[in-house]
Amino acid sequence: MIIAQITDTHIKSDGRLAYRKVDTMACLKACVDHLNALAPAPDVVVMSGDMTDFGTADEYTIARSLLDRLAMPYFVVPGNHDARDAMRTAFSDHSYLPADGFLHYAVEDYPVRLIGLDSTLPGQPYGEMCDARLTWLGETLDEETRKPTLLFMHHPPFLTGVAHMDRQNCRNAKAMGALIERHTQVQMILCGHVHRPAQTLWHGTLACIGPSPSHAVALDLSPDGPPAFIQEPPACRIVHLTEDKRLVADLTYIGSFDGPHPFFNADGSLID
Numbered sequence: 593m594i595i596a597q598i599t600d601t602h603i604k605s606d607g608r609l610a611y612r613k614v615d616t617m618a619c620l621k622a623c624v625d626h627l628n629a630l631a632p633a634p635d636v637v638v639m640s641g642d643m644t645d646f647g648t649a650d651e652y653t654i655a656r657s658l659l660d661r662l663a664m665p666y667f668v669v670p671g672n673h674d675a676r677d678a679m680r681t682a683f684s685d686h687s688y689l690p691a692d693g694f695l696h697y698a699v700e701d702y703p704v705r706l707i708g709l710d711s712t713l714p715g716q717p718y719g720e721m722c723d724a725r726l727t728w729l730g731e732t733l734d735e736e737t738r739k740p741t742l743l744f745m746h747h748p749p750f751l752t753g754v755a756h757m758d759r760q761n762c763r764n765a766k767a768m769g770a771l772i773e774r775h776t777q778v779q780m781i782l783c784g785h786v787h788r789p790a791q792t793l794w795h796g797t798l799a800c801i802g803p804s805p806s807h808a809v810a811l812d813l814s815p816d817g818p819p820a821f822i823q824e825p826p827a828c829r830i831v832h833l834t835e836d837k838r839l840v841a842d843l844t845y846i847g848s849f850d851g852p853h854p855f856f857n858a859d860g861s862l863i864d
């Protein structure tokens with residue numbers, strides 16, 4: 593099974609550029625084309641939030657028109673730039689989304705169990721795993737303890753060293769970590785928010801942040817680094833399940849690159 597992660601696409605309406613610089617619509621279109629052209633193709637796509645820039649109905653209409661071009665099913669959770677109810681309305685035919693409350697759910701149809709978590713707090717840039725969400729997560733994880741499981745959520749529960757983003761990560765992460773430690777089937781957590789391909793070992797699982805297909809948060813590890821973005825090469829996280837049932841995280845870069853070229857001659861000798 594192959595899972596692609598798209599995150600932090602920040603789609604705007606009326607052809608406007610994000611931060612007056614980034615054509616996020618063109619970036620998402622290129623991302624979808626790229627994923628559709630991968631061989632073998634991903635089986636599913638998870639969208640880990642900040643699909644839109646301001647959470648308006650118009651932005652969701654545009655985002656959806658682009659995401660619906662994906663050749664494979666996709667699953668969405670909100671980020672802090674989204675609006676939970678506008679997202680629910682825009683994806684009302686996505687039957688995995690609950691009719692009210694948090695936008696979280698488990699997808700049981702694949703060799704990897706996918707759990708989408710809603711980490712958002714309306715009006716706040718930071719996220720939270722409150723008691724109600726932790727109860728739901730604990731009960732959901734208890735339902736199936738053997739299948740390799742992948743969680744995806746917007747706000748990372750770990751520190752990245754990018755100080756202005758760490759101030760708005762997922763609160764109550766310690767309690768979530770204790771829960772994850774008790775559920776060793778959780779092989780990986782995919783997050784967004786920081787627009788960078790960062791990963792760390794966290795409470796016995798691999799916690800990753802996916803890159804954005806449009807713009808990156810600048811890598812500034814100084815304690816007082818200003819919020820800033822940089823247009824580094826756009827990319828997507830790719831996760832696949834190996835024969836021995838381990839999840840492996842990779843990246844695929846969006847663009848045209850020279851290659852692939854063979855290592856070997858037709859007679860099997862290494863090209864010199």
Ligand SMILES: [Fe+2]
Pocket residue numbers: 600602642671673785786787
């Ligand atoms: Fe974002």
